Amino acid sequence: MRATVLLYNPVSTSPGKQRLPMSLLALAAMIAEDYDVEIIDGNLIADPAAHIVERARATRARLLGVTVMPGPQLRQAVPVCRQVKAALPDLAIVWGGYFPSNHAEVVIASACVDYVIVGQGETAFRKLVDVLHSGGALDDVPSLVHQRGDTVLVNPRAPFAPLNNLPRYPYDRVHMPDYLGKSYLGQRVGAHHTSWGCPFACNFCAVVPLAKQRWLAESADRVIAVTRFLKERYGVDGMEYHDMDFFVSERRSEAIAEGLIGQEIRWWGLGRVDTLMTYRDATFAKLAKSGVKMIFMGAESGSDETLKLMNKGGSSGTSQTLAIVERMKHYGIVPELSFVLGNPPDPVADIEQTITFIRKVKAINPATELILYLYTPTPQEGSLLLDEAVKLGFRFPQTLEEWAGAAWAEKSLRRNPGTPWSKDPVRRKIRDFETVINAFYPTVTDVRLHGTMRRLLQALSGWRYRLAFYSRPYELKLLQRMVQYRRPETMGF
Numbered sequence: 001m002r003a004t005v006l007l008y009n010p011v012s013t014s015p016g017k018q019r020l021p022m023s024l025l026a027l028a029a030m031i032a033e034d035y036d037v038e039i040i041d042g043n044l045i046a047d048p049a050a051h052i053v054e055r056a057r058a059t060r061a062r063l064l065g066v067t068v069m070p071g072p073q074l075r076q077a078v079p080v081c082r083q084v085k086a087a088l089p090d091l092a093i094v095w096g097g098y099f100p101s102n103h104a105e106v107v108i109a110s111a112c113v114d115y116v117i118v119g120q121g122e123t124a125f126r127k128l129v130d131v132l133h134s135g136g137a138l139d140d141v142p143s144l145v146h147q148r149g150d151t152v153l154v155n156p157r158a159p160f161a162p163l164n165n166l167p168r169y170p171y172d173r174v175h176m177p178d179y180l181g182k183s184y185l186g187q188r189v190g191a192h193h194t195s196w197g198c199p200f201a202c203n204f205c206a207v208v209p210l211a212k213q214r215w216l217a218e219s220a221d222r223v224i225a226v227t228r229f230l231k232e233r234y235g236v237d238g239m240e241y242h243d244m245d246f247f248v249s250e251r252r253s254e255a256i257a258e259g260l261i262g263q264e265i266r267w268w269g270l271g272r273v274d275t276l277m278t279y280r281d282a283t284f285a286k287l288a289k290s291g292v293k294m295i296f297m298g299a300e301s302g303s304d305e306t307l308k309l310m311n312k313g314g315s316s317g318t319s320q321t322l323a324i325v326e327r328m329k330h331y332g333i334v335p336e337l338s339f340v341l342g343n344p345p346d347p348v349a350d351i352e353q354t355i356t357f358i359r360k361v362k363a364i365n366p367a368t369e370l371i372l373y374l375y376t377p378t379p380q381e382g383s384l385l386l387d388e389a390v391k392l393g394f395r396f397p398q399t400l401e402e403w404a405g406a407a408w409a410e411k412s413l414r415r416n417p418g419t420p421w422s423k424d425p426v427r428r429k430i431r432d433f434e435t436v437i438n439a440f441y442p443t444v445t446d447v448r449l450h451g452t453m454r455r456l457l458q459a460l461s462g463w464r465y466r467l468a469f470y471s472r473p474y475e476l477k478l479l480q481r482m483v484q485y486r487r488p489e490t491m492g493f
């Protein structure tokens with residue numbers, strides 16, 4: 001009889017907005033030939049702990065793999081794993097993904113997690129599954145963090161596995177219609193990760209410690225094949241390519257664009273301002289023709305000084321950001337820019353500077369979408385931003401329970417990082433500005449926002465925007481609440 005391995009995706013989003021659990025599909029692909037795999041999605045069921053216990057008893061599973069991002073996933077994963085451990089002490093629990101990769105020692109110290117796998121997970125997970133089911137030494141499992149007595153053992157990392165050598169996601173392990181939502185891109189929008197990692201080392205970004213500046217990319221042929229498969233099998237008409245950096249290689253982007261032309265797929269991807277500025281016009285023209293509707297870019301700041309402090313790398317600069325929004329306007333591609341506001345050492349001045357800059361961006365290309373975050377440190381050695389934050393009194397939670405508590409939850413959504421310098425007036429300043437600018441330039445991705453409401457929002461916010469008077473825009477907040485204005489930074493598309 002084949003052994004069963006359970007994989008659990010803790011709740012990560014609001015109902016109806018669930019995303020394909022790509023991390024678990026990547027792991028399932030590695031073992032699906034030799035083991036039965038069940039994916040349990042906390043976004044789709046009310047009581048994941050009871051469900052896991054029931055499935056583990058029914059299948060006699062010995063291992064539960066859990067993927068964990070900070071925020072809502074972590075908040076659910078901790079109590080669920082605690083309940084599962086209490087009911088089934090022999091079911092081994094392994095965590096992987098962003099949160100445990102960045103905070104392995106805190107996770108392993110908790111009684112409800114037996115193993116952590118850090119970084120790229122495929123080969124390490126396969127080895128762990130084999131060792132636990134067929135015997136072997138835990139010391140031979142790469143990228144594994146585990147405890148022997150009181151000692152925490154950190155095994156060397158697995159060599160990076162090129163994505164083309166890894167099996168494709170076994171989509172039949174999930175009920176695909178649950179994951180094909182409607183959005184600005186289409187009626188059945190799918191998701192894929194065409195590359196993993198990022199070559200840069202921006203010191204606010206959680207990808208850096210996870211992927212160690214490596215960029216592993218699927219070939220253009222494979223990206224096109226996966227996309228066509230999703231279209232033919234599941235009727236997908238839009239794609240979100242969730243890569244940490246889709247556009248690193250112009251040659252690959254061009255080849256993907258060529259393959260997607262005529263497929264009638266509207267798509268979205270994430271890239272860097274400076275990389276995209278080096279693209280040739282011919283590539284941009286092909287990208288536009290291939291159906292790319294929006295490109296997400298981390299503009300991060302309206303201050304060149306802050307960009308240096310962030311170690312954005314490359315040739316990032318505010319003038320490049322202005323140039324890219326102009327360029328994309330020409331090709332009819334919407335730039336979606338994220339900014340990290342309130343950076344140390346002078347958070348208030350930082351906000352003022354970025355607000356002034358955002359106004360310039362909108363004057364050049366009003367269709368630009370904005371995502372405004374507050375700076376929240378990530379654990380990176382040598383990060384100047386983190387050093388500044390620590391000087392101002394910041395510290396990470398010390399236990400898993402503290403990480404998963406209500407106080408820290410808000411921080412991981414980056415709406416309120418609770419950092420000592422982001423006191424109420426600072427936060428309010430950003431949110432008030434956001435309310436006014438979003439009313440004056442309503443988002444083009446909100447399919448529910450129709451003409452009359454757009455015009456009303458614009459008319460009511462006009463005087464505030466022109467006078468740069470953002471304080472307490474209650475009338476606009478009320479109106480936005482009436483149309484349930486969707487925040488791109490917390491809702492995704």
Ligand code: B12
Pocket residue numbers: 009011012013014019020021022023024026027065066067068069070071072094095096097098099102117119120121122125193196206207242243244245378412413414489490491492
């Ligand atoms: C898709 C996605 C989501 C989806 C949910 C996915 C899901 N599981 O249901 C949605 C859109 C809902 C989402 C939400 C959030 N997300 Co999110 N999300 C991503 C995204 C774009 C892709 C993740 C992914 O699937 N990658 C593909 C897989 C194959 O790679 P992977 O996850 O790294 O998995 C590999 C390894 O990590 C490891 N691994 C992963 N899990 C496991 C488990 C086990 C057992 C093992 C052994 C190994 C392992 O092996 C895998 C294969 O190599 C990443 C950014 C990115 N491009 O990575 C952000 C990202 C993970 N999200 C992030 C955050 C903060 C959030 C939010 C909490 C907040 C926010 N403002 O975005 C929200 C929650 C919002 C809410 N209202 O609940 C941050 C995490 C930052 C950090 N400090 O760690 C990221 C990195 C974005 C960013 N650059 O800031 N997210």
